Amino acid sequence: MPGEGDALLHVALYAAGALGILSLLLMLQVLVVTQASTRRQRRRNTFQARLRPLLAAEALGIGQPGLEAPAQERERRWWLETWNQMQATMRGASHARLNRLLCALAMDRHAMALLARRDMRSRLLALACFRELGDPGYWPQLLPHLRDRNPIKSLAAADALVAIDPGRAMRHLLPEAMRRRDWAHGRLAWLCHRAGQAALTPPLLELLASRPSEAPLARLLALLPYADARALAPWARRRLADTVRMPGPAERAGALQVLRALGDPGDRDRIVAAMRDPEPDVRLAAVAALRAQATLEDIPAILPMLADRSWAVRQEAATSLATLPRATPALLASLASEVMDRYGREALQRAIAEARP
Amino acid sequence: MSPAPTEWLQLGFIGYFIALNAGYLGLNLLSMASLQRYMRGHPGPGESPAYLGIEPAVSLLVPAYNEEATIRTSVRSMLQLQYPEFELVVVNDGSKDGTLKALVDEFQLVAQPQPLQLALPHAQVRGIYRSLRHANLRVIDKANGGKADALNAGINAARHGLFCAVDADSILQRDSLLRVVQPFLEDERTIAAGGTVRIANGSTVRGGFLESAGIPAGWLARFQIVEYLRAFLFGRLGWSPMNAVLIISGAFGLFDRARVIAAGGYRHDTVGEDMELVVRLHRWHRERRRPYRIQYVPDPICWTEAPEDAGTLGRQRSRWQRGLSESLAQHAGWALGPRGGAPGWLAWPFMAVFEWFGPLVELSGYAFMLAGFAAGVVSALALTVFLTVAIGMGIMLSVNGLLLEALSFRVYARKRDSLLLFLVAILENLGYRQLNTLWRVRGLWQWASRRKQQWGAMKRSGSWGQ
Numbered sequence: 001m002p003g004e005g006d007a008l009l010h011v012a013l014y015a016a017g018a019l020g021i022l023s024l025l026l027m028l029q030v031l032v033v034t035q036a037s038t039r040r041q042r043r044r045n046t047f048q049a050r051l052r053p054l055l056a057a058e059a060l061g062i063g064q065p066g067l068e069a070p071a072q073e074r075e076r077r078w079w080l081e082t083w084n085q086m087q088a089t090m091r092g093a094s095h096a097r098l099n100r101l102l103c104a105l106a107m108d109r110h111a112m113a114l115l116a117r118r119d120m121r122s123r124l125l126a127l128a129c130f131r132e133l134g135d136p137g138y139w140p141q142l143l144p145h146l147r148d149r150n151p152i153k154s155l156a157a158a159d160a161l162v163a164i165d166p167g168r169a170m171r172h173l174l175p176e177a178m179r180r181r182d183w184a185h186g187r188l189a190w191l192c193h194r195a196g197q198a199a200l201t202p203p204l205l206e207l208l209a210s211r212p213s214e215a216p217l218a219r220l221l222a223l224l225p226y227a228d229a230r231a232l233a234p235w236a237r238r239r240l241a242d243t244v245r246m247p248g249p250a251e252r253a254g255a256l257q258v259l260r261a262l263g264d265p266g267d268r269d270r271i272v273a274a275m276r277d278p279e280p281d282v283r284l285a286a287v288a289a290l291r292a293q294a295t296l297e298d299i300p301a302i303l304p305m306l307a308d309r310s311w312a313v314r315q316e317a318a319t320s321l322a323t324l325p326r327a328t329p330a331l332l333a334s335l336a337s338e339v340m341d342r343y344g345r346e347a348l349q350r351a352i353a354e355a356r357p
Numbered sequence: 358m359s360p361a362p363t364e365w366l367q368l369g370f371i372g373y374f375i376a377l378n379a380g381y382l383g384l385n386l387l388s389m390a391s392l393q394r395y396m397r398g399h400p401g402p403g404e405s406p407a408y409l410g411i412e413p414a415v416s417l418l419v420p421a422y423n424e425e426a427t428i429r430t431s432v433r434s435m436l437q438l439q440y441p442e443f444e445l446v447v448v449n450d451g452s453k454d455g456t457l458k459a460l461v462d463e464f465q466l467v468a469q470p471q472p473l474q475l476a477l478p479h480a481q482v483r484g485i486y487r488s489l490r491h492a493n494l495r496v497i498d499k500a501n502g503g504k505a506d507a508l509n510a511g512i513n514a515a516r517h518g519l520f521c522a523v524d525a526d527s528i529l530q531r532d533s534l535l536r537v538v539q540p541f542l543e544d545e546r547t548i549a550a551g552g553t554v555r556i557a558n559g560s561t562v563r564g565g566f567l568e569s570a571g572i573p574a575g576w577l578a579r580f581q582i583v584e585y586l587r588a589f590l591f592g593r594l595g596w597s598p599m600n601a602v603l604i605i606s607g608a609f610g611l612f613d614r615a616r617v618i619a620a621g622g623y624r625h626d627t628v629g630e631d632m633e634l635v636v637r638l639h640r641w642h643r644e645r646r647r648p649y650r651i652q653y654v655p656d657p658i659c660w661t662e663a664p665e666d667a668g669t670l671g672r673q674r675s676r677w678q679r680g681l682s683e684s685l686a687q688h689a690g691w692a693l694g695p696r697g698g699a700p701g702w703l704a705w706p707f708m709a710v711f712e713w714f715g716p717l718v719e720l721s722g723y724a725f726m727l728a729g730f731a732a733g734v735v736s737a738l739a740l741t742v743f744l745t746v747a748i749g750m751g752i753m754l755s756v757n758g759l760l761l762e763a764l765s766f767r768v769y770a771r772k773r774d775s776l777l778l779f780l781v782a783i784l785e786n787l788g789y790r791q792l793n794t795l796w797r798v799r800g801l802w803q804w805a806s807r808r809k810q811q812w813g814a815m816k817r818s819g820s821w822g823q
Contacts, residue, residue: 012738012745015745016745016749019749022753023749023753023756026753026757026759029763030763030775033763033764034767034772037770121397151543184543184544187543311474350469
């Protein structure tokens with residue numbers, strides 16, 4: 001009907017108009033957001049450009065006038081961000097001076113206020129500040145954040161706790177790490193690296209001795225490279241010798257990694273025995289462990305590994321031979337000519353070419 | 358009286374465009390939420406992620422075919438990437454020009470007795486070279502087999518657990534590797550991470566690195582900037598939280614080497630080998646119930662030269678459509694089956710309806726509505742509604758893409774650039790999108806008629822050459 005059609009046409013035209021207005025409003029928002037963020041960035045740059053020399057002078061111990069806590073909330077945040085960035089590059093007395101400055105200006109209280117906020121950026125900034133501050137007085141307030149459901153926040157809290165007291169932090173962190181699947185290994189490894197061997201090793205040994213199940217055990221084994229090999233060696237030797245409760249391939253490989261780091265010639269027999277393990281990962285770890293302490297006398301033990309079923313084991317064996325101390329080019333060339341396995345020979349030729357260009 | 362068939366068709370075409378734009382709007386909203394979460398937990402624009410000291414080693418694989426003009430600059434720039442440990446493996450895929458000689462001369466390459474573990478099939482390798490000047494540079498010279506073939510050879514030669522497939526003409530940022538590896542550090546289920554590809558035309562590039570972004574002078578490249586923001590950036594980012602990203606650009610993507618080998622590597626029988634691999638990775642993991650994540654990194658970390666002439670652009674878009682068609686068709690059985698999950702039950706149907714056969718529906722819609730109006734079969738009302746949803750909503754989506762860009766990375770921060778892009782966002786929907794649809798229909802036809810896949814040659818500006 002003509003009237004109804006006209007009405008619908010009007011509706012359609014209004015809809016087109018509305019879309020057009022919406023597009024214009026979106027564009028206006030784009031302009032506003034862009035300009036606002038550009039202005040904000042400019043103000044921030046100006047503030048930070050003024051603050052940085054003052055902080056640098058304070059870090060050097062030649063305090064300048066004009067260093068005071070900002071009144072505006074926004075500027076207090078920028079102050080903390082700049083302080084954080086500077087502290088990341090500071091060490092020793094300079095680091096300590098900037099920490100004292102933070103407390104003198106009561107900016108630590110502002111950081112605590114940020115920690116209580118709900119938004120992630122504020123909390124991450126606050127946790128980063130407490131990481132740099134390293135003050136044990138804040139331990140009780142930071143510990144609950146270790147169990148935050150958000151992995152980024154919980155790892156940031158872990159980082160701050162490690163900075164305050166590495167040993168104490170590891171005792172809380174490792175059990176949490178065994179439980180949490182959302183803590184990626186890379187982040188966890190970094191925390192262990194920061195905490196140091198002395199902090200990591202005792203709780204790690206305790207947890208390994210508690211015979212965890214497969215998944216948590218795998219997470220612990222992945223941290224072995226960051227622990228003290230000397231302290232771990234008894235555990236490693238016990239596990240390799242255990243015929244009652246046989247360790248799995250991952251545990252055997254992990255134990256061999258420890259012996260590799262230790263480099264004790266007394267473990268040579270254990271290592272050579274592991275080179276006959278049915279699992280390729282274990283054989284690889286064994287060859288790598290022998291490589292760490294190999295001499296020319298170990299050639300008969302390593303040479304057969306060039307014919308191993310596993311590609312990776314062959315390459316590792318080849319690299320081990322090519323990098324033997326006091327192995328002359330003539331010796332290596334004659335070794336290569338003796339290898340009957342074609343793949344092993346190629347692997348050795350590759351390793352020789354790379355080791356001795 | 359029931360509506361005539363022509364009225365059903367009108368309703369159908371209008372309904373299709375409403376669904377198309379509403380779908381993309383929904384993805385944009387998801388992208389916005391995903392972007393906000395990302396920006397809260399990651400370094401902002403202009404800041405690089407911190408070195409942790411435990412970043413996994415990466416093998417950078419660069420397939421090269423007839424890249425004599427730019428290969429030296431590309432390799433030099435990639436060697437300067439800020440990353441703790443990586444190797445660069447350039448695969449010369451049977452170039453007919455002096456690509457290999459340029460590499461040998463520039464980087465002091467010598468022959469290396471390197472055995473290759475043939476985990477994936479590829480054309481014959483003629484020689485492997487290592488650089489005396491750069492210990493982490495190797496070059497594989499092989500018979501021509503195509504990009505997928507070259508990447509498979511690179512995967513076989515790679516020494517590290519992660520490999521990054523990079524186009525030889527990709528322009529990276531110094532922290533590109535550091536950014537794209539973050540998903541692997543944050544979630545150990547991650548098996549692939551895609552970098553966002555941006556248009557480099559109009560930008561300042563020095564020494565192979567992007568110094569500052571700019572708006573190109575040519576309108577085709579300008580349209581592609583808006584198109585990339587709307588469809589390729591925020592369109593794909595919306596799928597990432599659902600673990601349903603179906604495409605990681607071949608220009609820059611980081612993968613778990615062992616998983617890719619287990620899934621069979623790159624296929625040779627498709628021009629869309631990048632998308633096909635990602636879909637197959639989804640399939641392989643879902644069929645075996647292996648936990649995994651394929652993530653999309655929204656940071657602008659890879660820049661590429663977009664075609665500035667219609668011929669090259671048309672061939673590119675036809676090729677992309679063929680690749681998409683091949684990838685979706687090959688995995689249709691899995692996608693709609695019980696192991697499809699979000700990638701199979703959500704992303705695949707979306708792509709099938711709006712990207713695969715969508716261009717045919719769109720072209721038919723335009724043709725029918727315009728011809729019908731001229732013939733008096735389609736009313737002014739119906740045509741107005743159709744144009745409103747097809748073009749009006751399209752403009753709104755394009756502008757929404759600009760908003761998301763302004764809220765996040767602000768690559769084009771000047772007011773003048775924003776206003777220009779607004780104009781581009783409007784004009785993009787008044788001819789460019791329709792032309793694109795034509796090219797995509799051509800690609801669909803080429804797929805359907807089983808035309809032999811060809812890449813064609815891209816006209817390069819060469820402004821970033823040696």
